[in-house]
Amino acid sequence: MRKTKKRQKEVKIYDLFDTTNYIDKKHPLKLSDIGYKLPRVTPTQVVSIRIPTWLLNQLKSYSHDQDIPYHALIKLILSEGIKKRKSLGRAL
Numbered sequence: 606m607r608k609t610k611k612r613q614k615e616v617k618i619y620d621l622f623d624t625t626n627y628i629d630k631k632h633p634l635k636l637s638d639i640g641y642k643l644p645r646v647t648p649t650q651v652v653s654i655r656i657p658t659w660l661l662n663q664l665k666s667y668s669h670d671q672d673i674p675y676h677a678l679i680k681l682i683l684s685e686g687i688k689k690r691k692s693l694g695r696a697l
Contacts, residue, residue: 636643661675668675 664678665675668678671678673681
């Protein structure tokens with residue numbers, strides 16, 4: 606509890622005064638050096654998209670034929686489509 610109050614007081618002081626003289630550009634600090642940790646970013650994220658039922662059925666049918674889950678097929682198709690567009694120099 607005590608550290609939190611001390612930290613809040615320190616932050617208020619830095620907000621009130623110019624602290625550029627305290628920055629040494631020759632020795633930059635990492636976030637971990639100042640006790641700050643970024644939130645963990647998950648490797649995948651959940652998204653929700655609406656696609657026509659007939660298209661979803663085609664994806665499911667094709668994925669069944671290929672013996673892969675349809676979610677994986679969607680990711681594969683999206684990835685290949687982006688690579689193809691990039692190689693052709695087309696905008697998304």
